[in-house]
Amino acid sequence: MSDEQIRLAELRDEIDQIDQQIMDLISARARCAQEVAHVKMGANPGQDVFFYRPEREAQVLRRIKDSNPGPLSGEEMARLFREIMSACLALEKPMHIAFLGPIGTFTQAAALKHFGHSVVSVPLPAIDAVFREVESGAAHYGVVPVENSTEGMINHTLDMFMSSPLKICGEVQLRIHHHLMVSPKNKDQEITRIYSHQQSFAQCRQWLDTHRYGIERVTVSSNAEAARRAAEEPGTAAIAGDMAAELYGLEKLATSIEDRPDNTTRFLIIGREEVPASGHDKSSILVSMRNKPGALYQLLEPFHSHGISLTRIETRPSPSGTWAYVFYIDFEGHMEDEQVSKLLAKVDDEAVELKRLGSYPIGVL
Numbered sequence: 001m002s003d004e005q006i007r008l009a010e011l012r013d014e015i016d017q018i019d020q021q022i023m024d025l026i027s028a029r030a031r032c033a034q035e036v037a038h039v040k041m042g043a044n045p046g047q048d049v050f051f052y053r054p055e056r057e058a059q060v061l062r063r064i065k066d067s068n069p070g071p072l073s074g075e076e077m078a079r080l081f082r083e084i085m086s087a088c089l090a091l092e093k094p095m096h097i098a099f100l101g102p103i104g105t106f107t108q109a110a111a112l113k114h115f116g117h118s119v120v121s122v123p124l125p126a127i128d129a130v131f132r133e134v135e136s137g138a139a140h141y142g143v144v145p146v147e148n149s150t151e152g153m154i155n156h157t158l159d160m161f162m163s164s165p166l167k168i169c170g171e172v173q174l175r176i177h178h179h180l181m182v183s184p185k186n187k188d189q190e191i192t193r194i195y196s197h198q199q200s201f202a203q204c205r206q207w208l209d210t211h212r213y214g215i216e217r218v219t220v221s222s223n224a225e226a227a228r229r230a231a232e233e234p235g236t237a238a239i240a241g242d243m244a245a246e247l248y249g250l251e252k253l254a255t256s257i258e259d260r261p262d263n264t265t266r267f268l269i270i271g272r273e274e275v276p277a278s279g280h281d282k283s284s285i286l287v288s289m290r291n292k293p294g295a296l297y298q299l300l301e302p303f304h305s306h307g308i309s310l311t312r313i314e315t316r317p318s319p320s321g322t323w324a325y326v327f328y329i330d331f332e333g334h335m336e337d338e339q340v341s342k343l344l345a346k347v348d349d350e351a352v353e354l355k356r357l358g359s360y361p362i363g364v365l
């Protein structure tokens, strides 16, 4: 054998030995997780056991990213541990995660990015159906889109929080890449119709006007539905993501056609319990104010005086009456923090209504 062949064989033997150690350690870790499940069940007999601990998972992933020695990037290493934790949690309790479907949507991709692939992901036809699935207990958690960097807030999600008892338990961001895709069997046919979701058409408007001007654009309920139709109907194409292309066997004619290169959608994890502090958290509230001069100043001044950073403020028409508004506010910190607790007491004094939507770990992946 040549020197290179001898060296290759030595390295492969070393990799085999390391793989055995990794497998042994992951198995030992999984057995620990099983023991943790028993401890959780014994801690509060007869009460709901929340096996999924968002704050703990965020701490694990953040520590992995911060202590990663390379050569893999911190993101890559955290994604590997995300899947290990997902498998460990599934040993404790298989998580049922409802998401805005159908299968193949960006929301499903966000759900799998946040929870890992060892969950049972359940597609629902609309955002309110996702809320209802979690409220009823049919799903442990839900994943819904809340804002896009190009198109702004998803109002249906914000409006659901006005009436739902659910809490925000986490957040996850996804870079959104849109592709123009067709069925391979129709690849040589002229495209006379393009299917996609309204948000996707809006995020690719300039590209379409430049490269596919004049072709009919038909809005459908989701990108996955667009891909399904393009797979079945000759002369049609879809704008959708990688998951939909793979799911429906479509070929990409043009990739990453979104107008803004940083096109990102933020998703919320909704659940039935409040999340303890992880050390790197944010909070969300809904506040309705009397419609009088200085109302907005009265609402925002306490954030300044208590040194709390706002990360998002949106207004929505209040269901209670004409021209009354509800403010949807995200800010840094956890509601258990002393300064945040004082802030919310002050806001509560000024507001007509204050609804605490939840405190949750800042997204890690």
Ligand SMILES: C=C(O[C@@H]1C=C(C(=O)O)C=C[C@H]1O)C(=O)O
Binding pocket: 032, 033, 036, 051, 052, 053, 054, 056, 057, 060, 084, 085, 086, 088, 089, 092
């Ligand atoms: C092991 C636990 O249960 C779950 C699994 C975790 C893990 O694999 O690290 C972390 C948090 C929980 O979602 C735990 O609560 O510590």
